[in-house]
Amino acid sequence: MVLEKSSLKVLQEALEELDTGFQKLPRRRFEPLPDQIALRRVLLEVAERMKDNYPYPHPLYAGQMLKPPHPIARLAYTLALWINPNNHALDAGPASSMMEKEAVGEIANMFGWQTYLSHLCSGGTMANLEALWVAGNLQKNRTIVASQQAHYTHQRICGVLRLPFQEVPCDHRARMDVDALKAILEKGEVGTVVATIGTTATGSVDPLPEILELQTQYNFRVHADAAYGGYFTLAENLDAETRSVFDCLQQVDSIALDPHKHGLQPYGCGCILFHDPSIGTLYKHDSPYTYFSSSELHLGEISLECSRPGASAVALWATQRLLPLTPGGEFAADLSRSRQAALMLYEKVQQASQYRVTFAPQLDILVWSPSAESASKISQLSQAIFKEAADLDLHLALADLPKELLEEVWQDVDWDQDHVTCLRSCLMKPEHADWIEEIWQILEQATRKVFEVYGIGIQG
Known part of the structure; x- marks a missing residue:
């Protein structure tokens, strides 16, 4: 199960409690709900349409800044x-x-x-x-x-x-x-x-x-x-x-x-x-x-x-x-875990010959690239790995960075264009720290396949 559903049973109890706050009012006549069969049909159609989404709540989604709301937030908002x-x-x-x-x-x-x-x-x-x-x-x-x-x-x-x-x-x-x-x-x-x-x-x-x-x-x-x-x-x-x-x-x-x-x-x-x-x-x-x-x-x-x-x-x-906003609390600990996930992935990227690092993450976002001799080749490989990883259910993001930002760090790169496309991950979910090994294995698999297509060998 990817989508959390067990918390829904609490909503009915909370709704009954909310209703008690208005019991002194005269009973009102409710407008009839739409035909239950029609309502169900439309709602299931919505669910079918919503399947056309990336799996944002899952730890293998590590792309854009999309973090699932906490169950208490969903329930309180709905209530x-x-x-x-x-x-x-x-x-x-x-x-x-x-x-x-x-x-x-x-x-x-x-x-x-x-x-x-x-x-x-x-x-x-x-x-x-x-x-x-x-x-x-x-x-x-x-x-x-x-x-x-x-x-x-x-x-x-x-x-x-x-x-x-x-x-x-x-x-x-x-x-x-x-x-x-x-x-x-x-x-x-x-x-x-x-x-x-x-x-x-x-x-x-x-x-x-x-x-x-x-x-x-x-x-x-x-x-x-x-x-x-x-x-x-x-x-x-x-x-x-x-x-x-x-x-x-x-x-x-x-x-x-x-x-x-x-x-x-x-x-x-x-x-x-x-x-x-x-x-x-x-x-x-x-x-x-x-x-x-x-x-x-x-x-x-x-x-x-x-x-x-x-x-x-x-x-x-x-x-x-x-989840109070207090140092040392559960909320704070989850933020630390997200940053730890970024540091764990950064260490792996840093040690692998097939990748180039940009700079150490300050928070929980990491940007890196496949190793190649020119900015255009790096960009081409990044886009190919991005697509291949998605086919393997690992969803990353891409970031276009200007030459001026990285030329001091990547002094051996042939800057044949004024920008470079890199791979990017937002490791926002605290459970990302538990999934780094699986994320890394899929990333390596995607990179190996792309490098084989382009005739590039991987050392080590």
Whole structure:
């Protein structure tokens, strides 16, 4: 069995308990459900259509950033749909709004913040948009900068907000180059530096301590795009350099986080946090209608989004209730296992003559390639191994990296093109650590077959 189903029996009991909260109301007449035969037919048709997916929950899926929600998140989200609260306002979802405030408070405390302004949103893109919207309001017409390996959403958001944007070159480990950043800062036009805490391509972590040191000289805001890597602040097996980044995250002005990645939540659940609560005044608005049952601040008054699913808040709250965001806890241990899986695979790749390593993983993403003499040949082999591995039920990903990023590391490569396609794995599931041997065996089998086709021998 690939899909977990045993937890469904708990849902019926929870639904019966939820129903007791409304027993004092007069009985209502339910609209008749669709014909049960027709309902079953359509639902089974949905199941048939949904088979056209990669096996994302399985450990042999090690490609894109797709991590299955925890069973408690699935169940709590589904349970909340019988009420379908809207967390735009306390009146439209009093319980789920309070659960959202408690859940984001726990996330803020994970980063060491006691005072903050925070709310959930649809995902990392929306969280980053709100951060840059605030930055643009506080520092009019000032440039936003992010590394060349930062998510493309920052440049796109700046286009939407009509804010000037500039990319900062990266070092040979795909992190923002501090010297290049300083040269840009010297022009006096930068208002905000986006520090990426876990890039989507390589999982690289920008050197935040050095960026914060420059902040004292050049007076800019620092936004941490921690959509992917933020939860790793709880991991216990980071290297010292990466640990130093997380140790000073509490000094930034804003943080974007994606609970629908390592936070074990369904899509879409993002979170934006601001260290200074007073930025809430930027969201102030009037409406021709209003809610009157509460005098407290509505979540809709500190969000660019209006209607937002209360079910997302319920699922996140329930998950954090079961798995608290505490160092040394079960949630933290699973993050450490994911990173350990990446280190285990990195060690195997590093020792094998048929592969080239890029750089050691900082989190749980690993990028490597088959060994060949030219960038074009490496790219060709990577794509062939990617397809062959998929035929053997091992699902990896591909990453296109620029020549400038790897030419210092791969000095013997003939750079006959300006980029190279590499193999990439996101070892997000803690059980990946238990499957590395099987993953490695399939990878070797796929590589051996591809090399035979291309007439390449494997040493050892």
